[in-house]
Amino acid sequence: MSRPRVLLTGAAGQVGQALARRLDGVDLITPARTELDLGDPAAIVRYLHQTRPDLIINPAAYTDVDKAESHSEAAMAINALAPRVLARLAQDHGIGLIHFSTDYVFDGARPEPYVETDATAPLNVYGRSKRDGEVAVLEECEAAWILRTSWIYSAHGSNFLKTVLRLAQQRKQLNIVADQWGAPTWARTIADAVAHMLGHAHERTALTSRIRQTRGLYHLTAGGATNWHDYACHIVRAMPAMGLQTPLTAADVLPIPAAAYPTAAARPRNSRLCTDKLTRTFGISLPTWEQALQECLGDFDQA
Ligand SMILES: NC(=O)c1ccc[n+]([C@@H]2O[C@H](COP(=O)([O-])OP(=O)(O)OC[C@H]3O[C@@H](n4cnc5c(N)ncnc54)[C@H](OP(=O)(O)O)[C@@H]3O)[C@@H](O)[C@H]2O)c1
Numbered sequence: 001m002s003r004p005r006v007l008l009t010g011a012a013g014q015v016g017q018a019l020a021r022r023l024d025g026v027d028l029i030t031p032a033r034t035e036l037d038l039g040d041p042a043a044i045v046r047y048l049h050q051t052r053p054d055l056i057i058n059p060a061a062y063t064d065v066d067k068a069e070s071h072s073e074a075a076m077a078i079n080a081l082a083p084r085v086l087a088r089l090a091q092d093h094g095i096g097l098i099h100f101s102t103d104y105v106f107d108g109a110r111p112e113p114y115v116e117t118d119a120t121a122p123l124n125v126y127g128r129s130k131r132d133g134e135v136a137v138l139e140e141c142e143a144a145w146i147l148r149t150s151w152i153y154s155a156h157g158s159n160f161l162k163t164v165l166r167l168a169q170q171r172k173q174l175n176i177v178a179d180q181w182g183a184p185t186w187a188r189t190i191a192d193a194v195a196h197m198l199g200h201a202h203e204r205t206a207l208t209s210r211i212r213q214t215r216g217l218y219h220l221t222a223g224g225a226t227n228w229h230d231y232a233c234h235i236v237r238a239m240p241a242m243g244l245q246t247p248l249t250a251a252d253v254l255p256i257p258a259a260a261y262p263t264a265a266a267r268p269r270n271s272r273l274c275t276d277k278l279t280r281t282f283g284i285s286l287p288t289w290e291q292a293l294q295e296c297l298g299d300f301d302q303a
Contacts, residue, residue, distance in 0.1 A: 003027045004203055007053035009038065009086075010060025014154040015100060018191035019057060025202055029053055038082035039074065048089045054204035056090050057098045057194070058083060061130070065104065066264040068126040079129035084136035087144060095204060096143035096211035098194060103150035103182060103221075105131040108268020113225075115274045116148075116217040124265035134217065143212040145197065147190070147220045150271050151231075153293075154187035155300055160228065161293075164235045168246040174236075178229035178255030182271030183221040186292040193220050197282050214281055219273035222289035229255040234290070238297045 004026050010016040011030035020028060029051050036047045038060055061079050062068060068075040083099055090097040104127035105120040122128045137144050153161040161184070167174055201210040226234075233250040240246075258267065278284055287295070 002203075004054040004207060005029060005052070006055045006057060007031075007048070007051060009036065009056075009058045013059055013061075013063075014152050014157045014159065014187040015059035015149075015190050017156050018154060018187035019059065019194060022188070022191035022195050023198075026055075039077045041081060041085045044082060044085045045089065048086075048093065052093070053095065055096050055098070055207050056086055058086055059100045061100065062126070065124060065126040065267075068129065069124065069264040072125045072129070075125055075129040076132065079126070080132035080136060083133040084140055087137040087140035090143065091141045094208060096208045097137060097141050097145075098211070099133065099137045099144060099146045100190075101134050101146050101148045101217075102127065102130045103148065103271035103273055104268060105134065105148065106268055106271070108180075108270040110270060113272035113274040114219070114270075116219060116277055123268060126265060138216070142215060143208045144215055145211055146217045147194070148217060148273060149185050149190055149219075150182045150221045150273060151184040152187055152190070153184055153296070155296070156187075160184070160231070161235060161296075164232045165239070165244065168236050168239060168248050169244065172247055172252065174232060174248065174253045175256045175261070176229040176232040176253055177258045177261050178227050179257050180267055180269055180271065181225050181227050183223070183225050183273070184231055184289045184293060185221045186296050188296070189222055189287060189292050190220060193278070193282075193284050193286065196284050218278040218281070219275045220278055221273050221275060221286070222292050223275070223286050224288045224290065225272045226289060229253065231289075234293060235297075238294070242297055242300060 006026045007029045011020050062075040106114050107121040120131045153159040201207045232253050
């Protein structure tokens with residue numbers, strides 16, 4: 001039996017790299033941005049007709065949250081229009097689409113973790129572009145999963161974990177926001193969950209019908225919750241065991257309010273996402289954010 005051909009966008013990104021490592025038994029098509037620019041709808045159509053994948057996985061996105069405020073056209077093109085085009089093509093070709101979204105579709109005013117049915121109310125351009133992408137995917141494609149995640153980290157790309165590891169080697173003190181809550185989520189946790197969700201479906205029809213039967217939105221994050229300050233303290237405490245020198249102890253990591261750290265894009269105060277629907281539907285058990293972080297830092301070069 002031939003292996004399914006899976007188009008993986010953004011394969012150089014955090015989630016893209018983790019998926020490329022994790023998905024076995026499939027032939028991955030991993031175009032670089034120079035081969036497939038998601039900002040060009042006609043190029044997407046051409047590429048799909050040429051490559052004829054059996055499944056599309058789309059972690060590619062315009063992810064610079066602050067820059068999106070002044071580059072809304074680019075953010076909308078890549079986060080809203082490109083997913084619509086991919087979803088329409090998936091529908092036309094009779095294949096499934098796995099798309100990714102974000103906690104930033106919410107305004108963070110809810111005191112509890114958000115569930116999938118909660119109303120979206122993004123505070124910034126990035127969040128609006130991702131929300132529009134979600135709506136487009138669900139409008140266009142019957143066999144679609146949208147996986148909302150939060151605060152992604154890995155050894156690759158730019159993320160809060162790597163920023164703290166760098167600054168903790170350069171500074172004598174760090175001021176970190178302590179009034180925004182969420183779950184740091186390792187890219188590998190996301191890739192493991194996607195592999196689990198796909199199960200043993202290993203050809204086009206089985207893949208498509210598995211996704212169609214369980215279509216919709218799912219929250220996919222590590223378990224538990226923290227704030228950026230507490231997360232930074234965990235990282236600093238772990239550095240000696242990683243063989244990294246730092247003049248800091250956790251006591252040198254000072255909590256500040258978000259108001260004292262102005263950014264171009266406003267961010268939600270509460271980014272916590274309830275993952276019950278995912279665990280109930282697929283029987284997935286997700287690690288706590290502390291467990292995943294410990295595992296990632298324990299073998300950071302391979303993470
Ligand atoms: N990062 C987070 O904390 C976070 C939180 C919640 C949700 N999410 C969502 O999770 C998903 C994965 O995020 P991530 O952190 O893995 O993203 P990432 O590391 O920033 O990677 C994004 C990828 O998208 C590609 N890309 C951007 N514009 C493109 C274009 N015009 N054409 C083709 N490729 C393009 C990038 O290509 P290049 O390699 O060429 O730059 C990169 O490989 C995204 O949907 C994101 O919105 C992320």
